Amino acid sequence: MTAPKHFMRAAPRTLGMALASSALIGGLLVSASAQADRDGWPSSFTMGTASQGGTYYIYGSGWANLIADELGDISGGGEVTGGPTQNLALVHNGDISFGMATMGPAADAMSGESPLAPGVVMDNACAIFPMYETPFSITALSSSGITSISEIPDGARIGFGPSGSTSDTYFPAILEELGIDFERRNGGWTDLGGQLQDGLLDVIAFAAGIPIPAVSQLEVQTNVNIIEFTEEEQQAAIDAFPVSEFMIPADTYETLEEDARAVSMWNFAIARCDLPEDFVYEVTRITMENNDKMMDVHRSAATTIPENVVHNTVMPFHPGAARWFNENGYEIDDDMIR
Structure with a gap:
């Protein structure tokens, strides 16, 4: 028996509606599943x-x-x-x-x-x-004449970053291990960079990922010396603290002409x-x-x-x-x- 024409025309529409309904339900289930997967997640x-x-x-x-x-x-x-x-x-x-x-x-x-x-x-x-x-690196103004760690004068005012930071925790101890006498100063890196430029600090001892924005900014505004460790100073720091050897690549800063020896911490x-x-x-x-x-x-x-x-x-x-x-x-x- 041949099906009536009106039924044959209606069938594709009914099938299409069923497929659309199925897709909608499927989408809602996927959405609900995704939401359930994030239960307990912070907003x-x-x-x-x-x-x-x-x-x-x-x-x-x-x-x-x-x-x-x-x-x-x-x-x-x-x-x-x-x-x-x-x-x-x-x-x-x-x-x-x-x-x-x-x-x-x-x-x-x-x-x-x-x-x-x-x-x-x-x-x-x-x-x-x-x-x-995190490399441990030292920066001074070129006008200070400080070109090495051993040239840091007794009583130098050194900025070590925020109180309690990695830099403030370890860098003073490293410099003491290397025989440097200093006055300890703390603050944010931007503020310390400004103090160095204004002559209120002699040195900044940075422990931060490179390039350090404050150093890059100083390079734009004035001449600086980025002071590296000698091999002996590097080894002394490694022997005494949880740091490893590191070389600051020359292309990190405009000031550097070759890689600079330092120490670092992960x-x-x-x-x-x-x-x-x-x-x-x-x-x-x-x-x-x-x-x-x-x-x-x-x-x-x-x-x-x-x-x-x-x-x-x-x-x-x-x-x-x-x-x-x-x-x-x-x-x-x-x-x-x-």
């Missing part, structure tokens, strides 16, 4: 950085903007802080979600030796990904250990898979790559971060996962 986050004018602030603020853009419906931003030591405390206490820390202060925090909270083991801070090495991004695993997995994935975008944030992100995950030997990794590294062939031992 916003903060990355603890350091003072304005330093690499931490530029790197951390740019990173937070990148993560927020990629996630789409979560806002994020950088926050001015006192640097790694304070970031570790803020993350541990749950005041901020993420922070930036060098491995020296991280080791102190893990062992309850943070100067901000002596005796408190900061075990709610976990590593998530490698950032870059930086890692950190997170609250109780953040959702899937959230931290996504944050790690976005960072590790978008190095070109990270390089747009700051040149120091050239080393923000998975291979450098091996440089953290003191902090446990967040499970979400560890999952991404292990899935992608960068093995993290179980005893290094929170």
Whole structure:
């Protein structure tokens, strides 16, 4: 029996409506599933950085903007802080979600030796990904006549960055180890750069990712000397402190004519250990898979790559971060996962 013509015409329309309805339902299910996957995720986050004018602030603020853009419906931003030591405390206490820390202060925090909270083991801070090495470098005005560490005069006024920062924690001790007598000054890098230019400081001892914005700005406005370590000074620092040898590439600053010898300490991004695993997995994935975008944030992100995950030997990794590294062939031992 042949079907009526009106039925044959109606069938394609009915099928189309069914398909459209099916697609709509499927889309709603996918949307609901995606939403469910983000249950417990924060609606916003903060990355603890350091003072304005330093690499931490530029790197951390740019990173937070990148993560927020990629996630789409979560806002994020950088926050001015006192640097790694304070970031570790803020993350541990749950005041901020993420922070930036060098491995020296991280080791102190893990062992309850943070100067901000002596005796408190900061075990709610976990590593998530490698950032870059922090070189320890010294800058003076060319007019000062200081061209080497040994030429720094007794009683020199030296700016060491914000109080409690990596620079302020380790650089004074390094210079004391090298026999330098000085007056200790603290402040943000931009402010210290202005004080150096105004003759209120003799030297600035920077521990920050390169190029340091404050040094680049000084180069534009006046003549400076970027002072390198001798081989003997470098080795003395390595023997006494958790630092390694480093060469500042000549193309980092206009002032440098050749690579400058220094020492350095690795930086890692950190997170609250109780953040959702899937959230931290996504944050790690976005960072590790978008190095070109990270390089747009700051040149120091050239080393923000998975291979450098091996440089953290003191902090446990967040499970979400560890999952991404292990899935992608960068093995993290179980005893290094929170």
